[in-house]
Amino acid sequence: MNKIIIAIDGYSSSGKSTMARDLAKRIGYVYVDSGAMYRAVTLYAIEHGMASAEKGVDTEALVKALPEINISFTPAGADGVQHTLLNGKDVEREIRDMQVSSLVSPVAVIPEVRHRQTALQQQYGREKGIVMDGRDIGTTVFPDAEMKVFVNASAEERARRRVKELTDKGEKVTYEEVLENIRERDHIDTTRKESPLRKAPDAVLLDNDNMTIAQQMQWLLDLYHSKCPE
Numbered sequence: 648m649n650k651i652i653i654a655i656d657g658y659s660s661s662g663k664s665t666m667a668r669d670l671a672k673r674i675g676y677v678y679v680d681s682g683a684m685y686r687a688v689t690l691y692a693i694e695h696g697m698a699s700a701e702k703g704v705d706t707e708a709l710v711k712a713l714p715e716i717n718i719s720f721t722p723a724g725a726d727g728v729q730h731t732l733l734n735g736k737d738v739e740r741e742i743r744d745m746q747v748s749s750l751v752s753p754v755a756v757i758p759e760v761r762h763r764q765t766a767l768q769q770q771y772g773r774e775k776g777i778v779m780d781g782r783d784i785g786t787t788v789f790p791d792a793e794m795k796v797f798v799n800a801s802a803e804e805r806a807r808r809r810v811k812e813l814t815d816k817g818e819k820v821t822y823e824e825v826l827e828n829i830r831e832r833d834h835i836d837t838t839r840k841e842s843p844l845r846k847a848p849d850a851v852l853l854d855n856d857n858m859t860i861a862q863q864m865q866w867l868l869d870l871y872h873s874k875c876p877e
């Protein structure tokens with residue numbers, strides 16, 4: 648059967664990564680988390696003194712350092728989870744913490760950062776058979792993707808999910824700070840000049856406020872089978 652490209656875009660913490668990863672596992676596709684790539688660049692910037700809560704992001708220094716930032720992924724484990732590697736080091740845990748989350752959107756507005764990640768993402772899609780999630784996958788990275796989904800849920804519901812995810816991992820966060828971070832990221836992601844978060848005209852909207860993970864998976868599988876009948 649011909650393999651296709653599946654683009655899943657949407658707001659922060661809308662559950663799109665879980666959805667995209669589970670779908671890839673079910674249909675035997677490769678999954679790529681494009682947000683992890685922007686997070687890894689942000690972690691590099693923090694570790695090298697180019698980004699902090701106090702000073703913001705030193706764009707010039709970061710753009711100069713881009714050739715030294717190599718991002719790759721480990722193959723997916725039995726659970727479908729891949730780990731992100733920054734210059735060969737496993738940073739999967741570090742890229743999910745609040746410090747990275749609060750600096751990633753300003754890093755992701757930098758055009759040079761975006762061009763480099765976009766080129767890498769397009770290479771991953773050369774052979775098709777890929778599910779990629781992010782903000783601009785259906786609009787900029789793969790405008791010709793055969794299946795496009797745009798995921799949304801209310802900011803409050805997304806904050807509740809994110810607090811649970813972070814506290815399950817042992818991070819101490821409050822609902823208020825997480826909600827504020829989500830609102831701030833929504834604002835930056837939707838208003839930036841370069842590849843802002845937008846629903847592609849041919850993307851199908853999935854509003855998952857009141858859906859279980861199982862219901863979402865069925866919805867996605869139905870859409871996939873309508874594109875790729877067996």
Ligand code: DC
Nearest residue numbers: 681682685751752755781782783832
């Ligand atoms: O999906 P995520 O929350 O891990 O993404 C982290 C940040 O990266 C998000 O705030 C915006 C940015 N991002 C982007 O600009 N373009 C993408 N394709 C994916 C993520």
